[in-house]
Amino acid sequence: MRLAIDRSGTRPLYQQVRDALRALIAEGKLEPGRELPASRALAGTLRVNRGTVTAAYDELVAQGLLERHVGRGTFVAQGLDLERLRERERPATAAADRLSWEGLFARDPLRDRDPILAELGKLSARPGVISFAGGYPDASFFPVDEFRRAVNGALRDEGGALLQYTASGCHAAFLEALKHLLLERGLAPAEDEILVTNGSQQGIDLVARLFLAPGESVVVEDPSYHGALASFRAAGARLVPVPVDDEGLEVAALARTLERERPRLIYVMPTCQNPTGVNLSIARRRRLLELAREHAVPIFEDDFKGDLQYDGDPLLPLRAEPDGQDVIYAGTFSKILFPGMRLAWLVAPPPVVARLAALKQSADLASSPLFQAAITRFARGRALERHLLTVRREYRRRRDTLLSALEREMPDGATWSRPKGGFSLLVRLPAPLDAAELLPHAAAKGVVYTPGRVFSLGGAAPALRLSFGSVKSVQIPEGVRRLAAVVREALKSARRARPSQALATTA
Numbered sequence: 001m002r003l004a005i006d007r008s009g010t011r012p013l014y015q016q017v018r019d020a021l022r023a024l025i026a027e028g029k030l031e032p033g034r035e036l037p038a039s040r041a042l043a044g045t046l047r048v049n050r051g052t053v054t055a056a057y058d059e060l061v062a063q064g065l066l067e068r069h070v071g072r073g074t075f076v077a078q079g080l081d082l083e084r085l086r087e088r089e090r091p092a093t094a095a096a097d098r099l100s101w102e103g104l105f106a107r108d109p110l111r112d113r114d115p116i117l118a119e120l121g122k123l124s125a126r127p128g129v130i131s132f133a134g135g136y137p138d139a140s141f142f143p144v145d146e147f148r149r150a151v152n153g154a155l156r157d158e159g160g161a162l163l164q165y166t167a168s169g170c171h172a173a174f175l176e177a178l179k180h181l182l183l184e185r186g187l188a189p190a191e192d193e194i195l196v197t198n199g200s201q202q203g204i205d206l207v208a209r210l211f212l213a214p215g216e217s218v219v220v221e222d223p224s225y226h227g228a229l230a231s232f233r234a235a236g237a238r239l240v241p242v243p244v245d246d247e248g249l250e251v252a253a254l255a256r257t258l259e260r261e262r263p264r265l266i267y268v269m270p271t272c273q274n275p276t277g278v279n280l281s282i283a284r285r286r287r288l289l290e291l292a293r294e295h296a297v298p299i300f301e302d303d304f305k306g307d308l309q310y311d312g313d314p315l316l317p318l319r320a321e322p323d324g325q326d327v328i329y330a331g332t333f334s335k336i337l338f339p340g341m342r343l344a345w346l347v348a349p350p351p352v353v354a355r356l357a358a359l360k361q362s363a364d365l366a367s368s369p370l371f372q373a374a375i376t377r378f379a380r381g382r383a384l385e386r387h388l389l390t391v392r393r394e395y396r397r398r399r400d401t402l403l404s405a406l407e408r409e410m411p412d413g414a415t416w417s418r419p420k421g422g423f424s425l426l427v428r429l430p431a432p433l434d435a436a437e438l439l440p441h442a443a444a445k446g447v448v449y450t451p452g453r454v455f456s457l458g459g460a461a462p463a464l465r466l467s468f469g470s471v472k473s474v475q476i477p478e479g480v481r482r483l484a485a486v487v488r489e490a491l492k493s494a495r496r497a498r499p500s501q502a503l504a505t506t507a
């Protein structure tokens, strides 16, 4: 199959492949039921990466124009309404005199975005679907009434000042409450070591902008949090992956990496790593700090779940270690309380905070003082402490339910991480299954997850993340039963399609 591709333009290749295929389908040149070339073959013909073709196919599958049948291939969807499709294509051509936006962007933040992320929201919203896709806390645990009283009380006592611009971006009483909270995590920062941010995502973005120039490298765990990968990519950085195992980041591999790379940052989640949920062992924490010091590379610690640890004595952040003073630390209320509040913080040495504060000011001037004041009252009345006791108990129960269900239901060859806290774990499916390809089948059976490839730089095709924070305990076993049935069915088809390979993988 030949498609016209413009390599000189700034338009992403996968979009060009996607649109060319869309046009062929709309024109009836690729008729419903027609098999498309395998992604590898088409990539060879077009002289593009296989990922480019896969991304184009994924979007067309998501749009309902293509269908994937595990073990058989990718086909133009049956029963397409070609008239409607042509109708939808028409305005694009009629608008030839409109601005061509694609050529006007300095950089395209959508270029590296996996289209499957947008698809997950839609699949999760389907009626009857059990979604393990969102790393969300359960909104039914949110102490809404207590928080409403805290907001009202703060407004009553402090009035318009809470609705005004603030010079420092930090509410004085909140700073004290935050310091108190951080003390329980072994941290005692001075005021000039703290920056309040709108979510830790903003903290990650600011750190990326401060430390990473285009082409410079950042070490990331593989797999890692896709939101951080997106910020680092947006800064133009080169991502250098270091694997994660049951004890967290493989520090021996990091040591080898640091021999050949001079990264500007090492981004890690030492506690309840996303997506695996594992903790970095004590010995590895020490070694990581040692390596960072030896090579003079700052560690960027994302402690997004620090207060949601379920087993043994809680681990303290790296920054609380005796030689952790140079660690840049990010924390957030998003997982322990409400993500909608967008309230989080960075702790770092004063020269770093001063520059991050200037960057933040140019991004959004300041964080809302109203929420800072409300949280201060909320924490003062011990509501935060009570809430933490409840959610730790409930999420721990969900984790245990999920682990038992996986043990009971999943076929041989599937493995998974055992999270020490937080609300995610990573499942590895047996070869030759691809978790992204399996997703539409799982959604059709009423279960959704996040394919591992969005967290990974190496593709991680067989991996998938299950987040149990917002799935009720009673639904977890049923969700896993559905997932296991889809996996078993896919394994059967794969073995039927390639008996010799199946024998090789089961041997």
Ligand SMILES: Cc1ncc(COP(=O)(O)O)c(C=O)c1O
Pocket (backbone or CB within 6 Å): 135, 198, 199, 200, 201, 202, 225, 227, 269, 274, 302, 304, 331, 332, 333, 334, 339, 342, 343, 344
């Ligand atoms: C590892 C990690 N860091 C940071 C964030 C961003 O959280 P927020 O911006 O809500 O604080 C998330 C969100 O899921 C996350 O998983």
